[in-house]
Amino acid sequence: MKRHAVLLRAVNVGGTGKLPMADFKALLSGLDFEAPQTLGAAGSAVIGTDAAAATVEAQLEAALKDSFGLATEVFVRDHEALKATLAANPFADMARDRPSALLVLFLKGEPAAPDVEALRARIVGPEAVHPGPRSLYIAYGAGMGTSKLTGQVIERALGLRGTSRNWNTVQKLADLTAP
Known part of the structure; x- marks a missing residue:
């Protein structure tokens, strides 16, 4: 099982x-x-x-x-799927140094490249995003507390609903699901 x-x-x-x-x-x-x-x-x-x-x-x-x-x-x-998400992370330094500032937004589908580019164009702060397998990686360079890059903004830009977890939680879930 x-x-x-x-x-x-x-x-x-x-x-x-x-x-x-x-x-x-x-x-x-x-x-x-x-x-x-x-x-x-x-x-x-x-x-x-x-x-x-x-x-x-x-x-x-x-x-x-x-x-x-x-x-x-x-x-x-x-x-x-969780192993694939961990392996595709483009923000290895942040995952190592500031894992609570790195989120994975799990999505109902694959983010379309033009939608990700449109989202990137809207980012005015130090945040960075990168598409992943049925997910979006979000690096909050200055933390999430003051960021204007909210879940609603992201979902609206991508046209997909999602739920996010920080990097520590994603790693823990991968560990807990291991055979």
């Missing part, structure tokens, strides 16, 4: 999408996923399943809506 990372969009961030992680873990257990465990409070978990990622995403989106009234997107990545 493969291990998968489950990433919820906009959960327990800025007072929106409140979902206690104990309740999320109980939901995962109730859906018969193997050995579910949550990571942090922002809607990250690891499960065991042989189901396809798209199937798990749809199942969890429906279950979250039915059980908690929470309408949110779910992003599922297996260990191989």
